[in-house]
Amino acid sequence: MQADGRSGINRAGEIAFALVGDQAGGYWGGSVAELPQGVTALEESDPSVLGPYHVLGRLGEGGMGSVYLGRRDGTGPFVAIKVIRADLARVPEFRERFLREANAAQRVAHAATAPVVDVDTAGSRPYLVTEYIEGPTLDARIRDRGPLSAAELEWLATAVATALRAIHAAGLVHRDLKPSNILLSPFGARVIDFGISRALDSTTMLTEGTIGTPAFMAPEQALSQPVSETADIHAWGAVLAYAAAGRPPFSGESLPGVMLSVAYDPPVLDGLPAGLRPLVARAMAKDPAERPTAAELFDLLHGPRPSAPPDEPADAAPPAASGSPDRSGVRASTPPPAYTGKVASRDATVRFETPAGGLDEVTSYAGQPTHQTVVQRQPRRARTTIALVAALVVAGTVTVGVLTNVLSGGGSGSSVAPSASPSVAPTFALPTGAGRALAGPTDKVESVALSPDGHTLAAGSVDQRVYLWDVTRPASPVSLGQPLTGPGSWVSSVAFSPDSHTLAAGSDDRRVYLWDVTRPASPTPLGQPLTEPGDWVRSVAFSPDGHTLAAGSGDGKVYLWSVTGTGATALGQPLQGPGSSVRSMAFSPDGHTLAIGSYNHKIGLWDVTQPASPTPLGQPLTGPTDFVLSVAFSPNSHTLAASSSDGKVYLWDVTRPSGPTPLGQPLAGPGGSVRSVAFSPDGRALAAAGDNGTVSVWDVARPSSPTAVGQPLTGPGAAVTALAFSPRSGTLAAASEDRSVYLW
Structure with a gap:
């Protein structure tokens, strides 16, 4: 299990355990010869025992608390124990929701997930226990080795879709699916940290910000609108786009800029193979109703999909007509109102076309305006909303929670038409000569x-x-x-x-x-x-x-x-x-x-x-x-x-x-x-x-x-x-x- 903060379970990107005894016994036997790489010794304030679990070391620090390596009764298999922060533990609504969501998570089928094996909210330190999963996070893997190959992307797409199908079947929404919440075990990708994010999603938790990591949020999350399973499907697409290109599908020079991009820009899908690109494009539709369910996504991944014709680059297939199915059975997203350029978070001139045909202009940050321009019909409140966002950016005081509330006030269903430039499929030089x-x-x-x-x-x-x-x-x-x-x-x-x-x-x-x-x-x-x-x-x-x-x-x-x-x-x-x-x-x-x-x-x-x-x-x-x-x-x-x-x-x-x-x-x-x-x-x-x-x-x-x-x-x-x-x-x-x- 990976901590949901910056440090993560494994700061070095990979975990290697030195075990005494039979190597074939894996994590079920033997004793720890030394702390694993990326796992630090317990601090003075850390617990040594949590209920029946012996705490062996610190795995990481996240937004909800600390994550530890432990063993039940000191002899069982390794487990990951997430201990909730003290300030959250003091909120009764949080404890109730945390227990309810954790109990629901225990019903999730174990396919491609890190099973939740225990939860305890009775004591002063509420905690959640999951199976310990060996391996680096997807985020660490991409940082260390670069984008995944086409075969690896197919494997990842199927594994994560399998996990989401199981999570949604249990009545849960992940809400924070991202590369650092996907572990690459020796036997396949495993999705972690499901069933706990919703515990933070209440009005009492507003200061913690909206749940989700900005670059992997769905537009409705960035706009603080109701969230359903379709937000996880959007995140599935964002994760695949990141794994294919080595960078997120949305970007900006600041947090508000990223969230504006999520809300209004088309995702950048460079690097995705032809067989996956239509599925990812549909999964990342701005309108949640146009995204497939996890079960549909799973079936589409196992059904026939397009391959590039001999004379056509694999990633250059044109989008299907609005609302019509393409060769993969994927229905293209209905194009929303078009615009030129992108909403930028820094040094950008934002122009909105008024109903009368005039232009309102807001320049963010004092200094040189740039040529990045948005032209889009919006009612007066929408123009005021973006102007306020620009002012907040200038002030440098905007937070995720505030930004989502501001953005949601201008929601009129506006979005942008996908226009990411296709990338050419790799063609390799033929081998010649002596090896x-x-x-x-x-x-x-x-x-x-x-x-x-x-x-x-x-x-x-x-x-x-x-x-x-x-x-x-x-x-x-x-x-x-x-x-x-x-x-x-x-x-x-x-x-x-x-x-x-x-x-x-x-x-x-x-x-x-x-x-x-x-x-x-x-x-x-x-x-x-x-x-x-x-x-x-x-x-x-x-x-x-x-x-x-x-x-x-x-x-x-x-x-x-x-x-x-x-x-x-x-x-x-x-x-x-x-x-x-x-x-x-x-x-x-x-x-x-x-x-x-x-x-x-x-x-x-x-x-x-x-x-x-x-x-x-x-x-x-x-x-x-x-x-x-x-x-x-x-x-x-x-x-x-x-x-x-x-x-x-x-x-x-x-x-x-x-x-x-x-x-x-x-x-x-x-x-x-x-x-x-x-x-x-x-x-x-x-x-x-x-x-x-x-x-x-x-x-x-x-x-x-x-x-x-x-x-x-x-x-x-x-x-x-x-x-x-x-x-x-x-x-x-x-x-x-x-x-x-x-x-x-």
């Missing part, structure tokens, strides 16, 4: 993966270890400490979770291993290895939302686990692959389809929209005349590629997964068996690895007619066994039997 070798493994390298955030490279070797490199700067990669150990045989496959916090490895010892790599330089094992597979594990993969882990086994089956903050749980019965052994496997980026490649030359397709009850999609695909060694989906999920020991690469159109169709003739590989295939992150290139130590690349912008690009890539001195592109930089990594990994 740069990374040494370290002492035997053949069988698998390779690049984290979705583009910072970490993992490679699994026959020497039973996993090697990690920092590839934030691909031209100068750095080895990250000692290799990971644990597997008792070959590490045949590795995969990162969509948030880049968890690494999975499949081994020929019939097990799947998990590590927390939130801090890649000091990874830690996550629980015990998964032992369900009945034979070697040659393929592992996370679903795009990060909630499901799949492993393909030599016993001919695919095993699925539900991945949560407390571990991995088997999902029903394993899927039967199309043959006796599963060699390769991949989720489609839209999360609906799982492709399974087998040694019997066939590829099975499964609908995994509901991972707990997957269903086969027709008959297995045929075409390859030997083992299917690798399968991969294009970024838009429309094309499936498969490589075979017969030396060829096969393509299918899987826009309709229940009725796939072959695309042209098979492509001749670079030489010998084609061990691996991978699409570039922009979907325009397909790479294939050969037994002869080279990699062929095709332009597949038109998948029905791919064309070879240049000469095969060189560098490896033996067979290339695996390929992976970095979603962030477009860097291509290749594993080789010459005991090295290569980068282009």
